[in-house]
Amino acid sequence: QADTGSEATAGVASDAVSPPSGYGASTASSHIDVISLPRLREPFREAIPEAGYVFVTGAKGDEWTLRENRRAMEDFRIMTHRLTGVSSGDVDLSVEILGERMPFPFFVAPMGAHRMTHEEGEVATARGAGMAGALYCSSGASNRTLEEIAEATTGSKWFQLYFNRDEDVTRSLLRRAKAAGYSAIVLTADALGPGTPDDFLAMGMPFRSDMTFGNHDPAKGGSGDFFAQKVDLTPEDIKLIKDETGLPVIVKGILRPEDVDPIIAGGADAIQVSNHGGRQIDGVPGAISALPLVARAVNGRVPVIMDSGIRRGIDVIRALSMGADCVAVGRPVMYGLGLGGAPGVQSVLEALASELRSDMLLTGARSVADLDPSYISVTGPSATMQEG
Ligand SMILES: Cc1cc2nc3c(=O)[nH]c(=O)nc-3n(C[C@H](O)[C@H](O)[C@H](O)COP(=O)(O)O)c2cc1C
């Protein structure tokens, strides 16, 4: 895709925000055939500009953690139950987390800058999530505004907060999220800003020239500077979120079991085990390896959510067996957005649900509530971590 010429303006959604940059993001809007989520990565590369592909698929440093998120899945071997009398009509994938009923135990992870992938940005992703009945977690780094996104999804929605150094800015974001109907706040605790894959740095960080962070656009009720994030967060900061909104707070980015107690004492209503898809610090363990120890530290006091590396139905089974109540899916949702806009996102989420349904049947578990560590044999580096 050339970054010049008027051709790129054709087909731009009428509600797209800023003037088209000629960047050439996807304008696709159709269902897609999904053999599996990993198989979408190459077609995604063909469908959007190289800068978007590198930004979305890349990760920090040597990308060891990015690879480890997938490799470590292999340490968790599925111990299938046989002759359990479970039929397909019996399989129940639904869960309820923080008062939200979900038709399947996964939702859309908060991701910023969807206009690097699709002209419509987050509005299309959120609409697609709603079409699949999935919960959409809106990123604080969205290109569209949280209000536009709220209006676009028919499903449940959570708002992910990048805590701003300016308290008034943070409070204003929280008030708006509450007013727009978001039902929980996700406090991201493991990020400094946009991911900086080496390949993206080498290209000169080519964000599209018309890219803005919608929630901070003064023309749309926003204020402050997205990049002015508060980095010195403590468990005390959870209180401000709860005081301002009265909503449940999920703390995202936890890998270390010792962090759990102070965060729950600070008022957190859920813990999200995550390494941000390997995008912020390289060298941290695969999220699935960290999950069992964090889940043991939580010990049922609050729900546990996990993300980073979920690509298959069996990955969802691994995470739920090892103590997660549900999981979030990141990059594959962007593949769906680039390849098919809102219906493409729907296709991706429904394909994962369908894969999970047959994997559950073959695992021999009737419902996600039945999954426990007895369904898993832990081997390799992840087993060593559990002993350590
Ligand atoms: C392009 C991109 C942008 C992201 N932006 C955010 C963000 O704004 N806030 C956040 O909490 N996490 C963000 N994440 C991290 C995701 O929420 C999630 O932790 C990660 O993508 C999960 O890993 P997966 O992609 O392997 O599923 C982003 C991830 C990607 C790929």
Ligand SMILES: O=C(O)C(=O)c1ccccc1
């Ligand atoms: O890239 C990321 O990981 C991320 O969190 C982010 C933050 C700001 C804008 C876009 C993405």
